[in-house]
Amino acid sequence: MGNLQIAIDGPAGAGKSTIAKKLAEGLNITYIDTGAMYRALTYKVLKENIEINCKEKIIQLAETTNITIVHGDVYIDNQLVKDEIRSQEVTKYVSHIAQIAEVRKILVGFQKKIAEQHSVVMDGRDIGTYVLPNADIKIFLTASIEERAHRRYTELLHKQQQVSFADVIDSIKERDKIDTEREFAPLVKAADAVVVDTTGLDIEAVVEKIQQIIAKKLQN
Ligand code: CDP
Numbered sequence: 001m002g003n004l005q006i007a008i009d010g011p012a013g014a015g016k017s018t019i020a021k022k023l024a025e026g027l028n029i030t031y032i033d034t035g036a037m038y039r040a041l042t043y044k045v046l047k048e049n050i051e052i053n054c055k056e057k058i059i060q061l062a063e064t065t066n067i068t069i070v071h072g073d074v075y076i077d078n079q080l081v082k083d084e085i086r087s088q089e090v091t092k093y094v095s096h097i098a099q100i101a102e103v104r105k106i107l108v109g110f111q112k113k114i115a116e117q118h119s120v121v122m123d124g125r126d127i128g129t130y131v132l133p134n135a136d137i138k139i140f141l142t143a144s145i146e147e148r149a150h151r152r153y154t155e156l157l158h159k160q161q162q163v164s165f166a167d168v169i170d171s172i173k174e175r176d177k178i179d180t181e182r183e184f185a186p187l188v189k190a191a192d193a194v195v196v197d198t199t200g201l202d203i204e205a206v207v208e209k210i211q212q213i214i215a216k217k218l219q220n
């Protein structure tokens, strides 16, 4: 049998990273957070003071930057990056950069390569539709906008970041809009994905639910 491919897609705050990481641990396979790759490139664009509207320069940067994930850690040109790719500034601009088709093709190339070499749980926006269209299992994770924003707000408060709930809701709505409306590989449920609405469900309940979906699919 080839490598196992589990695709988890959905909007911001649905719980993709948290759940995907736990599923991968349980199955003892590789977890790939593709959002972290888009964030890493955005971080580098901002660090190099490249104009956010300068598509050519951003594409050029993507072509010459090596972004990898090893044991869940993200590296830009072999340099480990951590919280810096989760800053509010990166969050603000990442969807703008992720809508550039040429940028996506480069990062998708890295993602496909990893999935060729390892069994993976991969989370993002276009995994089931574009990156791994033949994935063994596809989950579309979602939750109400209020709950997703509330989760993100709680997380930011724990990190002692000063934000208002209204700003968090607006920022998530804006990102969701750009992600679903972009022309190339937008955020959309794959026809063969199972929808899991996590509104009102805690992490353990969601993990259990998806583990059952996986077990059932793999039996067939
Ligand atoms: O903040 P959150 O964890 O929800 O987002 P993320 O998974 O870190 O992704 C950050 C951004 O990267 C998304 O809002 C998308 O614009 C972009 N992204 C994408 O376009 N395609 C992916 N496969 C993953 C992320």
Ligand code: CDP
Binding pocket: 010, 011, 012, 013, 014, 015, 016, 017, 018, 019, 151, 152, 155, 198, 201, 202, 203, 206
């Ligand atoms: O990756 P994505 O943006 O979809 O979400 P995440 O970063 O995994 O989760 C956002 C926040 O919601 C984290 O602080 C999780 O601990 C929390 N969460 C939750 O409270 N209940 C869930 N069922 C899933 C996630």
